[in-house]
Amino acid sequence: MTFTVLFLHLFLLAALPFVTRAEPHNVTVDDWDPSITWSGSWSQTLPGFGKPFNGTYRTAKDDPEAYAEFKFTGTAVYFVGARWPYVVSTRLTLDPDSSDARPLLLKLEDYTTKTVDENFGLAMVLASATNLENKEHTVRVDVGTNETYAVFDAFLYTTLESSDVAAASSSSVPAFTALQEPEILAQVPSAQPTPTPVSAASKKPLNLAVIFGPICAVVALFLLACGYFVWRFKKRTGTKNPRDDLYSKDVEKEKESERHSSSTVYEIDLPTGKH
Missing domain, CATH: 2.60.120.260 (Galactose-binding domain-like)
Incomplete structure (x- = not known):
């Protein structure tokens, strides 16, 4: 059930006491x-x-x-x-x-x-x-x-x-x-x-339904909206950006290159001196 459908259901619930004959x-x-x-x-x-x-x-x-x-x-x-x-x-x-x-x-x-x-x-x-x-x-x-x-x-x-x-x-x-x-x-x-x-x-x-019906519906709608936005926030934070992945890969390659360069042993031929 989408958020829009839930909103319409709660709106009708809130309006019901007012349309009663x-x-x-x-x-x-x-x-x-x-x-x-x-x-x-x-x-x-x-x-x-x-x-x-x-x-x-x-x-x-x-x-x-x-x-x-x-x-x-x-x-x-x-x-x-x-x-x-x-x-x-x-x-x-x-x-x-x-x-x-x-x-x-x-x-x-x-x-x-x-x-x-x-x-x-x-x-x-x-x-x-x-x-x-x-x-x-x-x-x-x-x-x-x-x-x-x-x-x-x-x-x-x-x-x-x-x-x-x-x-x-x-x-x-x-x-x-x-x-x-x-x-x-x-x-x-x-x-x-x-x-x-x-x-x-x-x-x-006093018709209590007229008073508490809309209040309960508004509270439920508020809680539902809060839950929806929390869910959306978690979903966004849990999804990785493709650019972030590329950047991570470049950084990893650079670090790998540095490790290789620091561990390479260079042999230098020194000139042989005459005694």
Whole structure:
């Protein structure tokens, strides 16, 4: 296996966690959210009665012109609020500018839950609109006709990742529907691919593979590269250069010639003198 092939394998291993199909997730729009447009007379209610979502909610009273709106892009939206021991209602409309918009007057009375019950005044999911077309939608909260109150506690909407958009289904007439029984957030049933709504305080589980996968791949790639360069270095140092061989041979011949010259015995004929 060549170094290039190994590099491509490790690159794909590092990229794998990022191409894994992501799941839909929920976004919270609380009454403090800056994306909300407020019109008319709305009162910020401080913590007191019940257990509203994140501790606060807003109400409009005796103001038929009051409304609150926000926009979202997704396939489902859920109204979160509390029920009351006296006459309270609020009107919810999805895409109010649409010709087929169907406002829902949601009754919030609850005369059966005792004040000592843990669910008394607890903010729960009371209405939902699911299987929506994955496009921008508008939610409007206002005072219903001949009604007194409008209550804005919180909404949750489901948004999709780009890889999920193609598989999203949609209903022909999107509208809010009241749940027969209020549902605590962690128990809300929902159609696929919409997951159960989660509170704003909840965090998405940490995917260790996304963190350690690329790190391990980079470390392995680094070690592989080091091994490759060490192997190349040893291979180069272990190979003799042909010029070095020729030079060595010349040096050896010269030394051999010197040995022969130093060991040669010359005989010199000296002239014979006359006595």
